[in-house]
Amino acid sequence: GAVVSQHPSWVICKSGTSVKIECRSLDFQATTMFWYRQFPKQSLMLMATSNEGSKATYEQGVEKDKFLINHASLTLSTLTVTSAHPEDSSFYICSPTQGQGFNEQFFGPGTRLTVL
Amino acid sequence: AQTVTQSQPEMSVQEAETVTLSCTYDTSESDYYLFWYKQPPSRQMILVIRQEAYKQQNATENRFSVNFQKAAKSFSLKISDSQLGDAAMYFCAYGGSQGNLIFGKGTKLSVKP
Numbered sequence: 001g002a003v004v005s006q007h008p009s010w011v012i013c014k015s016g017t018s019v020k021i022e023c024r025s026l027d028f029q030a031t032t033m034f035w036y037r038q039f040p041k042q043s044l045m046l047m048a049t050s051n052e053g054s055k056a057t058y059e060q061g062v063e064k065d066k067f068l069i070n071h072a073s074l075t076l077s078t079l080t081v082t083s084a085h086p087e088d089s090s091f092y093i094c095s096p097t098q099g100q101g102f103n104e105q106f107f108g109p110g111t112r113l114t115v116l
Numbered sequence: 117a118q119t120v121t122q123s124q125p126e127m128s129v130q131e132a133e134t135v136t137l138s139c140t141y142d143t144s145e146s147d148y149y150l151f152w153y154k155q156p157p158s159r160q161m162i163l164v165i166r167q168e169a170y171k172q173q174n175a176t177e178n179r180f181s182v183n184f185q186k187a188a189k190s191f192s193l194k195i196s197d198s199q200l201g202d203a204a205m206y207f208c209a210y211g212g213s214q215g216n217l218i219f220g221k222g223t224k225l226s227v228k229p
Contacts, residue, residue, distance in 0.1 A: 034216045038159075043207060043219045091159060097215065105217070107161035 002028050004096055006108035013084055014116055021079045021111045023094030029074035030096030035067075038091040038110075047092075050077060084115045118143040120210050122220035129198045130228050136183075137193045137223050139208030149211040150184065150191045155222070156204040164206070167191065195225075203227045 003026040013019050023033065032051050036044040048069050050056035056069035066088075068080040077096070081088055094108040119142045129135035141150070152164040167175045167184050174182050179199075183192045195202055208220040 032215060043221045044161075044217075046216045046218075049214075049216060093159075093161065095217075105211075109158070109160050112159075 002026075002096075002098075002106045004094065004106050004108040006092075006094055006111050008111060009109065010112045010114075012114045012116065015085055016083055018080055018082045019084055019113060021081070021092055021094075021113075023077045023079070023096065023108050025075050025096040025098075025106070028096075028098045030077070030098055031074065032097045033069075033071050033077040034095040034097070035069060035077075035079050036093045036095060038093060040091075044093060047079075081113065084113070086115045089113055089115045118145070118148075118210050118212055118218050120208055120218050120220040122208050122223050124223045125221070126224045126226070128226045128228060129195070131198055131200060133198055134194060134196045135198055135225065137195075137206055137208075137225070139191045139193070139220055141189050141191060141208070141210050143189070143210065143212060145212045147213075150182075151209040151211065151217065152180070152182070152191075152193045153207045153209060153219075154202075154204045155207060161207075165193065198227050200227050200229060 005024045007022045035047045037047050038044045047062045048056045048058045050069050050071040052074050058064045071077040091110050093110045097105045121140045148169045150167045154162045154164050165175050165177045165180050179196045181194045205222045207222045209217040211217050
């Protein structure tokens with residue numbers, strides 16, 4: 001299967017700081033990137049969708065000015081949590097896709113964010 | 117809007133036995149995919165099995181098989197000859213026209229030795 005990396009895998013930060021999460025598709029070009037969030041003991045919820053070179057589309061209830069998504073290339077997308085607060089503590093998972101349909105959809109290993 | 121419902125928060129099975137995890141969904145789309153994902157403690161999402169809605173034949177992958185009832189909008193996962201390594205969270209997911217996946221709340225599967 002395809003290789004997807006996320007960095008960092010775990011980050012602890014102070015309230016009010018910003019954190020950047022990188023997602024890389026190492027052996028394929030991701031035309032679309034989905035970012036999911038998973039709170040403890042809950043399911044994955046879609047936060048936003050981005051296509052390479054375009055602005056991201058955010059789901060209802062997700063603040064676009066707080067969760068900045070950059071999808072500048074076909075192999076790299078970043079999610080920046082700005083002015084993080086304890087309620088932003090969660091597990092963030094990227095899912096790059098290649099092509100259309102669901103034959104080429106993968107998941108990164110996730111990033112655990114803890115905001116103190 | 118599409119929804120996915122998993123009504124079993126937790127399930128338990130004896131090693132080597134068979135267990136079935138339930139999933140129902142709701143959609144008005146005619147073309148879609150259904151998935152079962154496994155999430156072990158590492159939290160890496162692992163694809164277990166995928167079903168295209170237009171295919172009547174139930175998908176199978178070794179010890180894993182599904183019972184896809186399109187009219188009833190039901191998509192259950194059967195795990196045969198359960199192994200200790202099968203213990204994990206299992207998520208049922210729907211993939212439709214938007215391209216992203218919609219997940220159920222998950223079922224935590226325990227395997228007893």
